[in-house]
Amino acid sequence: MKKTLLTFLIPLLLVLFLAPASTSADTSLPRLGEASGGVLTPAEESELGRSLLREVRRSLPVVDDAEIRFYVESLGRQLASHSDGERITFHFIPIDNDQVNAFAMPGGIIGVHTGLMLETRDEAELAAVMAHEIAHVTQRHLARMFARGREINFRTGLAILAGVLAAGIDPQLGQAVITGGVAGGMQSRINFTRANEAEADRVGMRILAASDFDADAMADFFERMQELSRGAGDAVPEYLRTHPVTLDRITDTRNRARDKPEGVRNQGPEFAWMQARARALSDPRRALDRIGEDASAAELYGGAIAQLERDNPREARQLLDRIDAPDAPTLTLELARIAVERATxxxxxxxxxxxxxxxxxxxxxxxxxxxxxxxxxxxxxxxxxxxxxxxxxxxxxxxPALLRLQANIASEAGREALRHETMAEYFFHRGQYEEAVRQFEVALEAGDASERDRQRIEDKRETASRTAREFREER
Structure with a gap:
């Protein structure tokens, strides 16, 4: 994966720090004004977020498993519903990365590494980290960081994305890219970050408690990250690189938790099952090694998913049959059984x-x-x-995974115009605008395209062409 990240990161860094800013005035990509105008408005931040979401999908290894995506999105939306971000459209995106980390970007984009899902001991710890990232968005930390920079625009947003990518290769490089691309003044940036982290802890804990989770989970997670870092040398958990944890910070979160109502560590069995699923999809052998006579329901489920990954549906069925139904989330277990039926x-x-x-x-x-x-x-x-x-x-x-599915179905059905139209939208929502334009042009030439189809496709092509042109100018 690091080779893939470097392939994208090197040209992106050159664009950010060597290319001149565009002077074009006619653009729908987010060119949102000068720092003197104050922080981003919610509408501007949302506009910027939509463009950056496409960049995230293009450049990061987004998990394409529908069940893991749905779980992360559902947990995120539950937490966000108890925040001050009622008017913010959040996007909770699981990232296929074994580092223990999460990140926030402008426009309500929250990335959650699968490594974080596997390292947290319960749902409350995972929710604590996500609530912290939600707080960064609702408290406008990124918008204010932008306002301290040279210009509030799409290029600056790409600096944050470049930092996220760089952190996957070298955490210190990632932090340097983010701060270097946003603002000047090292000490003011450090103080700004520390103040943001403290506020995100405080607000995140309030979100966590309001969502009926145990507020102590935040301090518990911090303590364990600190323990893992002792004697680790350069192998410090990625979360600590981007979210420094001090004894004062742990003490503060522990003290604040005392004033919160009692909450739960897990709101049901779903966390353990999705954790097992993520492990099985990333490392089937590891999931199967956890199967023994006393295996938990979640471990049996993970083993079944691992067997399906290995194309052994009958062995998967045997593991599912060992699960006592009262111990299982009904929908997840039924979907696994359906997967076995499809495979057989x-x-x-x-x-x-x-x-x-x-x-x-x-x-x-x-x-x-x-x-x-x-x-x-x-x-x-x-x-x-x-x-x-x-x-x-x-x-x-x-x-994009849903668009790709529709394109594949259309291809099998012989619907060439729909196939290429949908592939064009697939590329558009992955930030590959030039390829989107090309696919729309192929769709227009398809023999089965009706006049109504051509009019719709033409309108979409014009949008994609304009966005591609603006994107070239902005970068």
């Missing part, structure tokens, strides 16, 4: 099970996505496309 060619049984789930969890995005896949498996392409098209219409910034 029992498509009708899988479809019946999904229809039962849809009746209990109407509109659930994971259930709908799985249903689209099974409809494709049995050749019901029109039904599959209706499902994916509706999901895409209902989302302002659809997941």
């Amino acid at each position: 060619g029992e498509h009708e049984a899988a479809l019946n099970s999904l229809e039962d789930l849809d009746a209990v969890y109407p509109g659930h995005p994971v259930v709908r996505e799985r249903m689209a896949r099974v409809q494709r498996d049995i050749g019901n392409y029109d039904r599959a496309l209706r499902i994916t098209s509706r999901m895409i219409r209902e989302t302002e910034a659809p997941e």
